[in-house]
Amino acid sequence: MPYASAEKSVSTYEQPVRLHLATSVDHVPATGTPERTRSASDLRGRLDRLEAAAHRWLVAHSIALLRVSLGAVFLGFGILKLFPGVSPAEDLVKATTHILTLGLVPGSVALAAVAVFECAIGVCLITKRALRVAIYLLGIELVGILSPVVLLTARLFSGPHHAPTLEGQYVLKDIVFVTATLVLAATLRGGRLESARRDGRLDPSAPDPELA
Numbered sequence: 001m002p003y004a005s006a007e008k009s010v011s012t013y014e015q016p017v018r019l020h021l022a023t024s025v026d027h028v029p030a031t032g033t034p035e036r037t038r039s040a041s042d043l044r045g046r047l048d049r050l051e052a053a054a055h056r057w058l059v060a061h062s063i064a065l066l067r068v069s070l071g072a073v074f075l076g077f078g079i080l081k082l083f084p085g086v087s088p089a090e091d092l093v094k095a096t097t098h099i100l101t102l103g104l105v106p107g108s109v110a111l112a113a114v115a116v117f118e119c120a121i122g123v124c125l126i127t128k129r130a131l132r133v134a135i136y137l138l139g140i141e142l143v144g145i146l147s148p149v150v151l152l153t154a155r156l157f158s159g160p161h162h163a164p165t166l167e168g169q170y171v172l173k174d175i176v177f178v179t180a181t182l183v184l185a186a187t188l189r190g191g192r193l194e195s196a197r198r199d200g201r202l203d204p205s206a207p208d209p210e211l212a
Contacts, residue, residue, distance in 0.1 A: 156168030
């Protein structure tokens with residue numbers, strides 16, 4: 001009997017302890033947690049949908065915008081060169097063409113030729129007419145506008161500690177024109193941007209971009 005009584009008392013003592021521990025785990029306060037989680041999830045969902053819509057728009061229109069903006073820049077630069085003393089690059093153009101043509105072409109004639117060249121490129125890019133011709137003309141133009149880096153290095157990098165001057169910075173920014181031209185050149189044979197789903201497959205619902 002003593003042994004039985006002791007076993008019963010131990011059992012009676014342990015049972016509420018186990019119940020208490022289980023209760024403390026099952027009923028942990030969760031004040032506000034589901035609402036915060038749901039709000040964060042909704043916000044991420046809205047941002048994801050907004051990003052997806054922006055992505056589809058960029059796929060459809062970014063190459064066309066690149067083509068038009070590049071054309072507008074060349075057209076604007078070309079128009080400035082038609083008026084003597086207006087373009088900030090006038091002296092640089094004359095000095096470069098003097099070296100390239102071995103002094104056979106007068107500076108004013110060279111400036112007018114470059115102006116017409118750039119205007120033609122700009123009009124072709126903006127109107128999407130003779131685009132293949134415009135890309136080839138751009139290739140020739142870019143060789144010319146980057147040649148001062150080699151031909152007039154001392155003039156372009158005569159700043160403190162050989163930092164580029166304003167003319168040097170003007171020429172170096174044309175590197176962006178080179179990469180933009182490469183993108184447009186990639187579209188000549190049907191290259192285009194395509195949207196893909198998260199699994200890597202092409203999205204059949206995405207709009208086809210305007211071929212440049």
